[in-house]
Amino acid sequence: MADPEIKSYEPYHESRSAAVTESRPAQAVLMAIAFAFLGIFLLLPLIIVFHEALAKGVGAYTQALGEPDARSAIRLTLLVAAISVPLNVVFGISAAWAIAKFEFKGKAFLTTLIDLPFSVSPVISGLVYVLLFGAQGLLGEWLKGHGIQILFAVPGIVLATVFVTFPFVARELIPLMQEQGNGDEEAALSLGANGWQTFWYVTLPNVKWGLLYGVLLCNARAMGEFGAVSVVSGHIRGLTNTMPLHVEILYNEYNAVGAFAVASLLAGLALVTLVLKTLLEMRYGAELAATRGH
Amino acid sequence: MTTAPAQAGWRFKQPSVIPGFGLTLGFSLAYLTLIILIPLSGLIWRSAALGWTDFWAIATDRRTLNALEISFGTAFIAAVVNVVFGTLVAWVLVRYRFPGRRIVDAMVDLPFALPTAVAGIALTTLYAPNGWIGKLLMPLGLKVAYTPLGIVIALVFIGLPFVVRTVQPIMEEIDKEVEEAAATLGASRFQIITRVLFPGLAPAIITGFSLAFARGVGEYGSVIFIAGNLPYKSEIAPLLIVIRLEEYNYPAATAIAAIMLALSFVMLLVVNLVQTWSRKRYG
Numbered sequence: 001m002a003d004p005e006i007k008s009y010e011p012y013h014e015s016r017s018a019a020v021t022e023s024r025p026a027q028a029v030l031m032a033i034a035f036a037f038l039g040i041f042l043l044l045p046l047i048i049v050f051h052e053a054l055a056k057g058v059g060a061y062t063q064a065l066g067e068p069d070a071r072s073a074i075r076l077t078l079l080v081a082a083i084s085v086p087l088n089v090v091f092g093i094s095a096a097w098a099i100a101k102f103e104f105k106g107k108a109f110l111t112t113l114i115d116l117p118f119s120v121s122p123v124i125s126g127l128v129y130v131l132l133f134g135a136q137g138l139l140g141e142w143l144k145g146h147g148i149q150i151l152f153a154v155p156g157i158v159l160a161t162v163f164v165t166f167p168f169v170a171r172e173l174i175p176l177m178q179e180q181g182n183g184d185e186e187a188a189l190s191l192g193a194n195g196w197q198t199f200w201y202v203t204l205p206n207v208k209w210g211l212l213y214g215v216l217l218c219n220a221r222a223m224g225e226f227g228a229v230s231v232v233s234g235h236i237r238g239l240t241n242t243m244p245l246h247v248e249i250l251y252n253e254y255n256a257v258g259a260f261a262v263a264s265l266l267a268g269l270a271l272v273t274l275v276l277k278t279l280l281e282m283r284y285g286a287e288l289a290a291t292r293g294h
Numbered sequence: 295m296t297t298a299p300a301q302a303g304w305r306f307k308q309p310s311v312i313p314g315f316g317l318t319l320g321f322s323l324a325y326l327t328l329i330i331l332i333p334l335s336g337l338i339w340r341s342a343a344l345g346w347t348d349f350w351a352i353a354t355d356r357r358t359l360n361a362l363e364i365s366f367g368t369a370f371i372a373a374v375v376n377v378v379f380g381t382l383v384a385w386v387l388v389r390y391r392f393p394g395r396r397i398v399d400a401m402v403d404l405p406f407a408l409p410t411a412v413a414g415i416a417l418t419t420l421y422a423p424n425g426w427i428g429k430l431l432m433p434l435g436l437k438v439a440y441t442p443l444g445i446v447i448a449l450v451f452i453g454l455p456f457v458v459r460t461v462q463p464i465m466e467e468i469d470k471e472v473e474e475a476a477a478t479l480g481a482s483r484f485q486i487i488t489r490v491l492f493p494g495l496a497p498a499i500i501t502g503f504s505l506a507f508a509r510g511v512g513e514y515g516s517v518i519f520i521a522g523n524l525p526y527k528s529e530i531a532p533l534l535i536v537i538r539l540e541e542y543n544y545p546a547a548t549a550i551a552a553i554m555l556a557l558s559f560v561m562l563l564v565v566n567l568v569q570t571w572s573r574k575r576y577g
Contacts, residue, residue, distance in 0.1 A: 020473040045416035098319035103308035121512025123532035128333035195313035224409025226515035244411040270407035
């Protein structure tokens with residue numbers, strides 16, 4: 001590959017004398033093991049998704065995706081992501097502003113709390129809402145009395161999705177805004193801008209690529225979440241089935257083409273996410289917090 | 295040690311000309327409380343309401359113990375596998391130059407991006423007795439799908455990026471001079487790796503291990519398809535929670551969740567301690 005990026009690394013490589021790198025054969029062996037491992041564990045699962053989806057031809061594939069239940073699952077997944085991602089974007093920006101721009105007591109503790117959903121099993125993330133809103137739940141009676149349906153309905157699915165995708169935007173923006181400091185904002189304010197103008201014209205342009213990066217990861221998880229959503233959804237076909245849940249139902253019915261057809265859309269989403277993520281890292285690496293090993 | 299000026303006293307927030315502190319902190323706290331803290335404390339409250347005897351009975355039930363043992367055992371093995379191969383992959387990505395390195399590097403994040411249910415059915419299809427890999431392992435007497443070995447495979451897939459992404463940045467920061475100095479002093483390549491490079495990488499490897507382990511313990515979507523889900527044999531703890539919920543046995547589901555949560559919290563604490571320790575020791 002005639003990539004200028006790779007060329008520029010060449011001197012670094014040449015300058016390594018034999019004593020500080022492995023011998024050529026050892027390098028070849030290590031690389032072969034690493035590639036074999038990645039091929040078996042990452043590449044094959046990806047290939048088999050598309051292979052199985054198209055196992056009975058393109059006709060069967062498009063037909064599987066045209067099924068009303070598949071279509072409603074796609075619609076619900078898009079709806080859930082369209083609600084939960086913006087919610088977490090607003091939270092992420094707000095939390096990053098408070099944490100990065102100000103010094104206050106308990107800041108480290110708050111940052112730890114934001115990461116909490118990452119260390120909770122997805123099943124437990126769903127369970128907590130069942131305990132809260134379920135028939136035997138704390139608010140179950142009250143909700144029933146008022147005819148409000150949260151569990152086994154769209155609100156419950158959105159809540160569970162918001163829970164598992166909660167930290168994505170915040171944890172990208174907080175270190176980024178901390179690194180950028182307050183200088184730009186203070187300059188804008190001293191020149192007469194109000195708080196909102198400062199945020200809109202100074203802070204937001206400074207963090208836009210980091211924000212996009214966080215949104216990308218948040219969205220991928222929101223559309224792909226399985227465990228948490230599975231617990232709260234009730235698996236009602238055509239009503240509360242998201243795409244990952246629909247994949248499970250079809251698979252358990254031995255409808256391999258149907259299951260892998262829907263799965264291929266999710267795999268496509270994962271690939272698009274990875275490509276965009278890599279492009280962002282290559283082009284705007286200096287403006288992202290995630291690429292600096294925070 | 296410097297002492298704070300006495301007149302400053304205790305202050306919640308340092309003064310700042312930047313506006314919006316009350317609004318953004320207030321909103322963040324309200325949102326955090328509503329979405330995360332109240333639901334989680336509901337879980338703790340419900341399990342506390344169980345009483346010690348009931349809680350202990352559920353916790354020491356053989357099916358619960360087996361499920362926890364399988365979850366933690368397979369997650370541990372998978373994390374060990376990932377430490378070995380994840381470190382190797384990071385090494386190859388950082389040290390060697392080859393065509394398509396960027397693509398390989400990007401692919402490492404696939405388990406982060408691929409929905410777990412998709413990974414689950416893909417791995418099951420590969421490792422089933424008639425699958426591409428399962429077919430090759432069958433003559434060797436190795437059954438992967440529908441056994442605990444299948445759980446390990448799924449967790450290796452899920453945990454790999456945690457190790458690579460934790461170790462990789464630290465590897466990139468290693469000074470070439472350190473290796474050169476060791477070489478000048480007569481160290482062999484093997485000695486340089488084990489005595490010079492490895493100690494610097496160890497904290498990152500431990501952190502990567504803990505992250506992969508923690509994620510593996512709670513993992514559900516990718517595992518349930520390949521595990522076979524036989525009670526006492528290949529049933530993971532998150533699945534047992536779901537089963538108890540479907541039986542409307544809320545107390546049991548709550549208790550198992552509380553145990554898992556407590557154990558994950560301990561692990562999170564350990565990760566943080568390791569990180570602080572490594573930052574202190576290796577700056």
